[in-house]
Amino acid sequence: MKDKTRERVALGLGLMAGAALGYFLNSDKGRAVRKDANEKMVQFGEEASVRISHLTDEAKVKAQAFSETITHAVDEGKEYLTHVGENLKKKFSKAEESIENASEDFKAGMKYALRNIQKKAKELESTNVNGN
16 A cells, blocks of 8 residues: 555645646746746757858858869869870870881881892802803
8 A cells, every 4th residue: 555655645746746836837937937948948049040050151161162172183183194195195106106217217128138139149140150
C-alpha cells in the first residue's frame, strides 16, 4: 500500500503545482512574465536570424573568392598548356626540317657515290677491254 499512497501523494502534489502555476500564469504578474518571455523569444529569434544572414553572406563571399581562385588557376593552366603545345610544335617542325635536310643530303651523297662507282666501273671496263 505504500507505493499506491506515494503515487497518489505525487499525483496530488503534481496537480497542486500545476494548478498553482496555471493560477500564477493567469494573474497580472504571470501575464507580465509570459509577455517578457515572448519578447525575449522574439528578440533571440531576430538575433539568430541576423547571425544566420551574416554567416550566409560570409559563406557566399568565401565561395565566390574560391570560385575566382579556381577559375584563375584553370586559366593559368590553359595558358601554360598552350605555351607548351606551341613550343612542341616548333621543336617538331625543326626536327622535321632537320630530317628532311638529312634525307636530301643522304640522297645527294648516294648519287655522288653511285656516280663514282659507275665511273670506276667504266674505267675498269675500258682497262679490261684494252688490256685483253
